[in-house]
Amino acid sequence: MKKTALLLLCLWVYFAGTPETFAQEKPQKEAREKEESEKGPALFEYEPDFLAAEEARRAEMERILGIIDTLDISETRRLKLIRDLYRRKESKRLSKILLADTEFEDAEPDDFQ
Numbered sequence: 001m002k003k004t005a006l007l008l009l010c011l012w013v014y015f016a017g018t019p020e021t022f023a024q025e026k027p028q029k030e031a032r033e034k035e036e037s038e039k040g041p042a043l044f045e046y047e048p049d050f051l052a053a054e055e056a057r058r059a060e061m062e063r064i065l066g067i068i069d070t071l072d073i074s075e076t077r078r079l080k081l082i083r084d085l086y087r088r089k090e091s092k093r094l095s096k097i098l099l100a101d102t103e104f105e106d107a108e109p110d111d112f113q
Contacts, residue, residue: 061085068097 068081084091
C-alpha cells in the first residue's frame with residue numbers, strides 16, 4: 001500500500017509539473033519564431049545582396065542561352081554547351097562561343113567627317 005501511494009504521489013507530481021515546463025517553452029518559442037520571421041532568413045544577414053546577385057546571374061545565363069540557341073551547331077554540341085553553362089560558368093567550350101560575342105558602340109556622325 002505504501003509503495004502504491006508513493007508511486008501515485010510521484011506520478012501526480014510529475015504530471016502536475018510537466019504542463020508548467022511546456023508552458024514556459026511555448027511563449028519563448030513563439031517569440032523566437034516571430035522574431036525570425038520579421039528579420040527574415042539568416043542568409044540575408046550575412047549576404048544582403050543575395051537576391052540581386054542571383055537575379056543578375058540568371059539574366060546572364062538567359063543571355064548566354066540565347067546566344068547558344070542562335071548558333072548553327074549540332075544538337076549534341078548545343079546540349080554540351082548548355083550543360084557547361086549550368087554546371088560552371090567558365091569552361092573552354094563556353095569561352096570559345098562567348099569570345100565571338102562582342103558589343104560595338106555606335107560611332108557618332110562627327111567622327112566620319
